[in-house]
Amino acid sequence: xxxxxxxxxxxxxVVLAALGLLYPLLVYAALGxxxxxxxxxxxxxxxxxxxxxxxxxxxxxxxxxxxxxLVALATALLALAGAERAALAYPVLMSLAMxxxxxxxxxxxxxxxxxxxxxxAVPPPPEAGPxxxxxxxAWALVLTVNGLLSAVTVLVGxxxxxxxxxxxxxxxxxxxxxxxxxxxxxxxxxxxxx
Numbered sequence: 336x337x338x339x340x341x342x343x344x345x346x347x348x349v350v351l352a353a354l355g356l357l358y359p360l361l362v363y364a365a366l367g368x369x370x371x372x373x374x375x376x377x378x379x380x381x382x383x384x385x386x387x388x389x390x391x392x393x394x395x396x397x398x399x400x401x402x403x404x405l406v407a408l409a410t411a412l413l414a415l416a417g418a419e420r421a422a423l424a425y426p427v428l429m430s431l432a433m434x435x436x437x438x439x440x441x442x443x444x445x446x447x448x449x450x451x452x453x454x455x456a457v458p459p460p461p462e463a464g465p466x467x468x469x470x471x472x473a474w475a476l477v478l479t480v481n482g483l484l485s486a487v488t489v490l491v492g493x494x495x496x497x498x499x500x501x502x503x504x505x506x507x508x509x510x511x512x513x514x515x516x517x518x519x520x521x522x523x524x525x526x527x528x529x
Contacts, residue, residue: 347388348388351381351384351385351388354384355381355429356506358377358378358381358425358426359426359497359498359501359502360498360502361374361377362374362422362423362498363494363495363497363498363502366422366494370418371417371418371419371421371422372414372418374418374419374422375410375411375414375418375421375422375425377422378410378421378422378425379407379410379411381425382403382406382407382410383407385399385403386403386404386407389403394450394453395447395450395451395454398436398439398440398443398447398450399436402432402433402435402436402439403432405428405432405435406425406428406429406432409424409428410424410425410428420489423488423489423497424486424489426485426501426505427482427485427486427489428482430478430479430481430482430485430505431478431479431482433474433478434474434475434476434478434479434481434482435475437471437472437474437475437478438475440471441468441471441472441475446467446468446470446471447471447474448467448468448470448471448474449464449467449468449471452467466520466523470516473512473516474512477508477509477512478509481505481508481509484500484505485500485501485505488500488501
């Protein structure tokens, strides 16, 4: 007899997201105390867990599996050159890989914003397509800028600066972007209804 546990399945992405958010703080606290290779293994485990969730299929799998696999490969290759640098580069790689996923979806369609929107309880109407393409482009640009700023913190070599940007400022930037998009979407929705 098999037993499925839907609440556990729904909790897995949330737990994984929380672990991803905590990664910069973990690295900052652990650098110099644990081998950098162990931190690379944590980064690779996070990617593997994300890939495992996507392995079930769904509308996001085709768009997100290739860039995540690229992150795993790049992290492993960087680790060969230096484990500490690879551990610090993980947020850079994740941001740039997600930027690539958003940008690539503009050519291969449907765009990632449309795929995320389709997961909502009330999917967007077909006429939302042009707006969702603009949202996808905006996310590709924001994630690219975020990845480049994150790379600067790696190159500067100050662990406190790296942790501050990757563990706080980066999340604020992405949260503000999501908030602005939400407000714009509400305004467009209100204008369409009124």
